[in-house]
Every structure is written in structure tokens, then in C-alpha cells.
Amino acid sequence: MTSESAPNGQGCVRILDAAAEKGPRRTQAVPLKQEIRAAPVGRHLPLPALLVMALMGFILIATETMPAGLLPHIAAGLNIAEGTAGQLVSAYALGTVVLTIPAIALTRGMRRKPVFLVGILGFLLANTIAAFSADIVLTLAVRFAAGAFSGLLWGMLAGYARRITAPELAGRALAIASIGTPLGLALGTPLGSWLGSTFDWRWSFWALTGMAILTAILAWLLVPDAPGQRAESQIPMLKVFAIPGVSVILLVIFAWMLAHNTVYTYIAAYLRSANIPLGVDVALVVFGASALIGIWITGALIDRAPWLLVLVSLSVFLTAGVVFFAGAHSLVAVLIALVLWGVAFGGAAPQLQTAISEASGENADVANSLLGVAFNVAIFAAGVLGAVLITSFDGMVLPLLMIGLAATALIIAFTARRAAFPVHR
Structure with a gap:
């Protein structure tokens, strides 16, 4: 035959x-199971477009985490308690969790570029109003809206990056588009805090607005359009969750991100317990720089051995937890643990987004919106869990949590290689 x-x-x-x-x-x-892609112009990476997406990712992460470093200044500026100012972070996360899935479901059949531009402009408007607002209710409302637009953008970016890239380079493209995540964590939050502390907290929001304007212009000029999902291939949200492998990947990301965000949010408590001469700002810069190495490694290998890459990343993440615990009172050991942690986490987003996109096929945008919801639920849970742990114990409990959750995620990923984490793409 x-x-x-x-x-x-x-x-x-x-x-x-x-x-x-x-x-x-x-x-x-x-029927075709493979995801329908826009025909790429050539077999080269659309680097300018991917870097625009990375810039948007940087803005999203910086906007989400920046208020945490400016709580006293925001509280004084709005004449509210610091606890109330802290709800700016919660309102953002809540908007992402509540509205991401409906937003993706509403727009998944639309052309990608118009949706991308609307998401950027909505985010820009929310940050602009937050910079102007003198009322906490209005500020919380626009933070909720910013979270919703963030969820829309996170949900579509992975599928968009893959649609404008040749199939054999899709994983590498996703790694480049994800560079903004570690940069936002390592540089965006500290720079926003410095800007707000040095001048006024509103300047931090104005800076984000300016970056969003630049991103909108670059997106208009440099990012090619791509089709949305075909109507005949769209299935209900619950059925996307039931696609073999999708729920397993969501479980892995929840365990992995719960461990990461608990340690990241309360790293100051760990450093106090370790009693070493290392500031939080320096620790986060080391972490962020190492995360860039992790993304580079992921970009080089993700199209060749995606399952092995996930297993190695989780193993390195687990090792970082062991070094954090065993070498807590050694500056050198803690620095090594920070590097291992950053390298392991740096490639997590493209690795998991690639896995869930491959598993869900044409429903990749919806599946990635579920991934974004799982990520933000993990952020919310990390804040609560970490507060309980460091109140009942001390910062040394955080590496133990990191080890336990990393081991759980590693076991799940190892046993789910057929449905969720194929050995080869």
C-alpha cells in the first residue's frame, strides 16, 4: 500500500x-489531530514578533507583582491600611482566575492580532486609570480588569507564538516568547519598587503604561496576524479539561508553581532564618539571571526531548530545595541553590505550555487559559500557605515544602509520559 x-x-x-x-x-x-497553523513565511524564527510577545510578558509579570514592593507608599498615597493596599495583588489575581476562561472562550475563533492588540490596549487603560485614581474602590476595580486582560493575553500568547512559527521550531519560539517572565520577576518588580520609592508610587504605573504603548506600536508593526480556532474544532471547556494529558499537566504546574511561589513570596523569611549576609534584592537578581540560563537551555532542547527536559528541570528544582535546607547557614550553598532554582524555573513556562499545547491540539488557547488559571490559583494558595507556615514555624520550613511538592510533580510527570509529556515531539 x-x-x-x-x-x-x-x-x-x-x-x-x-x-x-x-x-x-x-x-x-x-480528522486532523494536529493544530492548524498559519503558514509561516519561512523556516526561520519570527524573532521580532516573539520579542514583542516577550516584552508583553515582562509587563504582565511586573504589573502583577509590583504593588507588593510598594505597599507602604500606596497605602500612604491612598490613605488606607497596608493590608488594604495588599488587595491590589489579590484583585489582579482574582480577575485572572474569574475571567480568563470566559475571555478565551469568547475570542478563540477570532483573528489573533486584533485580539492581541485589544488585550494590550485594555491593559494599558487599566494601568493608566490606576495611576490617576485616588479612590481605592476604583483602583481595585481596574486591578481586577487588568487581571482579566492579563489572563486573556497569557491564554493566547502560547498558541499565537506557535501559529506564526514553523512546526519544528515551535518549542524554541515559545521559549523566546517566555523570556519576559523571569525578567519581570528579576528586574521588573525591583525596578518598579525603586521607581515608586524614589519618586512616587504612581510613577511605577506610568512606566508600565509607557511600556504598554510601546508594545502596542511594535505589535502593530512587527507581529503578523494568524487565524483563530476553526469553529468546527471548538469543543466545550470541560471537554478540553478532559483531553488526555491536560488535567495531568495542570496538576504538575499547580504543584510546581505552588512550591515556587511560596518560596519566592517568603524568601525574606528563609534568609532571616538562614542568618546569612544576603539581601532579598540580591537573591532575586541571582535567581532571575539564572532563569535566563534556564530559558536558553529550554530553547535549545525543547523540540528534541521535551519529556526529559521537564524531568531534569523538576529534578534540579528539587535539588535546589535540598541545598536550601542542608546548606542554609552557608552563603555559598544558598547562592548555589538560588542558581539551581532559577535555572530549573526559567524553562518551566515554555516546557509546560508546549506540553499542554501538544496535548490539546487545536484547543491550545483554551488549554493554555486553564494553565494560566492553575498558575494564579497556585499564587493565591502560596500566599495563604506560606503565611500559615512561617507563622507556625520559621523560614526553614519553606525548603521542605519545596522538596515535597517538587517530588510530587516529578513522579506525576514521570508516570504520564504517554498522554501528557511525550518523549519526542
């Missing part, structure tokens, strides 16, 4: 059966 395949107008493959040379060829249509 010989066969040849070519996509037809229905998104199907015609299988040409020529088993009998004397008989006529028969055709049979079967």
Missing part, C-alpha cells in the same frame, strides 16, 4: 489507497 497526504479544505487528510493497481484509487477523510 502506498499513501500520500495533503490537507484539504475541510481540515482533513485524504489517504490514497492504491493497494490494487488495477482498481481506482479510493479516498477516505479522517
Whole structure:
């Protein structure tokens, strides 16, 4: 039997059966499982467009975490308690959790570039109002809206980056588009805090607004358009969750990100317990710089050995927890642990987004919105869990939590290689 395949107008493959040379060829249509992509211009990475997406990711992360470093200044500026000012972070996360899935479901069939631009402009407007606002209720409302636009952008960026890239380079493209995440954590939050502390907290929001304007212009000029999901391939949200592998990947990301965010949020408590001469700002810079190494490694290997890469990253993350605990009173050991932690975490986003995109096929945007919700639920849970732990114990409990959750995620990823984490793409 010989066969040849070519996509037809229905998104199907015609299988040409020529088993009998004397008989006529028969055709049979079967559904395509692979994600339909916009035809790439060439076999090279669309680097300018991917860097624009990375810049947007930087803005999203910086906007989400920046108020945590400015709570006293925001509280004084709005004449409220610090605890109330802290709800700016909670309102943002709540907007992401509540509205991400409906927003993605509403827009998944639309052209990608217009949706991307609307998301950027909505985010820009929310930050602008926050910079102007003198009322805490209005500020909380626009933070909630910013979280919703953030969820829309996070949910679509992975699929968008893959649609404008040749299939064999999709993983690498996603790694480049994800560079903004560690940069936002390592540089965006400290720079925003410095700017707000040196001048006024509103300047931090104005800076984010300026960056959003720049991103909108660059997106308009440099990012190509791509089609949305075909209507006939759209399935209900619950069925996306039930796709083999999707729920497993969500469980891995929740365990992994719960461990990461608990340690990241309360790293100051750990450093106090370790009693070493290392400031939080320096620790986070070391972590962020190491995360860039992790993204570089991920970009080089993700299209070749995605499952092995996830296992190695989780193993390095677990090792970092062990070094944090065993070498707590050694500056050198803690610095090594910070490097291992950053390298392991740096590639986590593209690794998991690639896995869930491959598992969900044409429903990748919806699946990635579920991933974003899982990430933000982990952030919320980390804040609560970490507060309980450091109140009942001390900062040394955080590495133990890191070890336990990393081991859990590693076991799940190891046993789910068929459905969730294929050995090869």
C-alpha cells in the first residue's frame, strides 16, 4: 500500500489507497489531530514578533507583582491600611482566575492580532486609570480588569507564538516568547519598587503604561496576524479539561508553581532564618539571571526531548530545595541553590505550555487559559500557605515544602509520559 497526504479544505487528510493497481484509487477523510497553523513565511524564527510577545510578558509579570514592593507608599498615597493596599495583588489575581476562561472562550475563533492588540490596549487603560485614581474602590476595580486582560493575553500568547512559527521550531519560539517572565520577576518588580520609592508610587504605573504603548506600536508593526480556532474544532471547556494529558499537566504546574511561589513570596523569611549576609534584592537578581540560563537551555532542547527536559528541570528544582535546607547557614550553598532554582524555573513556562499545547491540539488557547488559571490559583494558595507556615514555624520550613511538592510533580510527570509529556515531539 502506498499513501500520500495533503490537507484539504475541510481540515482533513485524504489517504490514497492504491493497494490494487488495477482498481481506482479510493479516498477516505479522517480528522486532523494536529493544530492548524498559519503558514509561516519561512523556516526561520519570527524573532521580532516573539520579542514583542516577550516584552508583553515582562509587563504582565511586573504589573502583577509590583504593588507588593510598594505597599507602604500606596497605602500612604491612598490613605488606607497596608493590608488594604495588599488587595491590589489579590484583585489582579482574582480577575485572572474569574475571567480568563470566559475571555478565551469568547475570542478563540477570532483573528489573533486584533485580539492581541485589544488585550494590550485594555491593559494599558487599566494601568493608566490606576495611576490617576485616588479612590481605592476604583483602583481595585481596574486591578481586577487588568487581571482579566492579563489572563486573556497569557491564554493566547502560547498558541499565537506557535501559529506564526514553523512546526519544528515551535518549542524554541515559545521559549523566546517566555523570556519576559523571569525578567519581570528579576528586574521588573525591583525596578518598579525603586521607581515608586524614589519618586512616587504612581510613577511605577506610568512606566508600565509607557511600556504598554510601546508594545502596542511594535505589535502593530512587527507581529503578523494568524487565524483563530476553526469553529468546527471548538469543543466545550470541560471537554478540553478532559483531553488526555491536560488535567495531568495542570496538576504538575499547580504543584510546581505552588512550591515556587511560596518560596519566592517568603524568601525574606528563609534568609532571616538562614542568618546569612544576603539581601532579598540580591537573591532575586541571582535567581532571575539564572532563569535566563534556564530559558536558553529550554530553547535549545525543547523540540528534541521535551519529556526529559521537564524531568531534569523538576529534578534540579528539587535539588535546589535540598541545598536550601542542608546548606542554609552557608552563603555559598544558598547562592548555589538560588542558581539551581532559577535555572530549573526559567524553562518551566515554555516546557509546560508546549506540553499542554501538544496535548490539546487545536484547543491550545483554551488549554493554555486553564494553565494560566492553575498558575494564579497556585499564587493565591502560596500566599495563604506560606503565611500559615512561617507563622507556625520559621523560614526553614519553606525548603521542605519545596522538596515535597517538587517530588510530587516529578513522579506525576514521570508516570504520564504517554498522554501528557511525550518523549519526542
